[in-house]
Amino acid sequence: MRLGKVVRSNNHCDYVVQVDDVLEVKNPPTHDDYGFGSFVKLESDRRHWAVGLVYNTQLLNPMFLNSGPRLSSEPDPYFSPDLQNEVRTLLSVVLIGALDEQHGYGNQGIPRVVVPVNTPVFRMSQEEVLRFHQDPRGQTQFSYYGLLLNSGGNFADHLIYQVLNDITPMFADPAQQRALQILSKELSWKMTMGAMR
Numbered sequence: 001m002r003l004g005k006v007v008r009s010n011n012h013c014d015y016v017v018q019v020d021d022v023l024e025v026k027n028p029p030t031h032d033d034y035g036f037g038s039f040v041k042l043e044s045d046r047r048h049w050a051v052g053l054v055y056n057t058q059l060l061n062p063m064f065l066n067s068g069p070r071l072s073s074e075p076d077p078y079f080s081p082d083l084q085n086e087v088r089t090l091l092s093v094v095l096i097g098a099l100d101e102q103h104g105y106g107n108q109g110i111p112r113v114v115v116p117v118n119t120p121v122f123r124m125s126q127e128e129v130l131r132f133h134q135d136p137r138g139q140t141q142f143s144y145y146g147l148l149l150n151s152g153g154n155f156a157d158h159l160i161y162q163v164l165n166d167i168t169p170m171f172a173d174p175a176q177q178r179a180l181q182i183l184s185k186e187l188s189w190k191m192t193m194g195a196m197r
Contacts, residue, residue, distance in 0.1 A: 006119045019089040037162040039124040050111040056092035094151045096144040106132035108143045130170045140176040
């Protein structure tokens with residue numbers, strides 16, 4: 001499902017995605033489609049650029065605290081064809097790798113490419129998320145852990161914890177599930193002890 005498009009970047013791995021609204025597409029995404037910790041892929045019809053993770057959202061409303069005179073907030077759309085919707089939802093996305101679509105596994109880490117502005121952004125399916133967390137031998141990989149700690153903002157620990165809880169049930173192998181559960185429990189203990197200080 002398409003969520004929106006890239007509108008800017010803050011650095012090589014930190015991108016801002018503008019969510020499509022009802023004036024841009026017929027069926028815009030709902031709030032549940034781009035929640036905290038959602039896996040997204042940045043790709044056009046010609047190329048897959050990168051895989052990212054939603055780590056923050058911002059709501060922009062230029063009318064907030066604007067107490068001056070203004071036109072009606074609900075104009076007739078048929079007589080206002082050039083109406084611009086200035087209320088926006090922006091997603092902060094950290095790039096964590098790319099999919100090797102030819103061989104069907106994930107290349108985790110900082111992508112080498114620079115993703116162009118206006119590149120479409122889509123929510124990844126569960127199958128794609130599972131493939132991204134498998135190496136060429138089919139083993140579990142979670143090597144972007146350090147990247148999330150540094151780039152995930154103030155919610156980095158909670159983001160990693162949520163990702164671990166989301167991806168663990170996807171693996172059928174009990175040994176792979178156990179490895180991810182140990183990592184999740186260790187992170188939970190770290191967050192609990194950090195909150196007690």
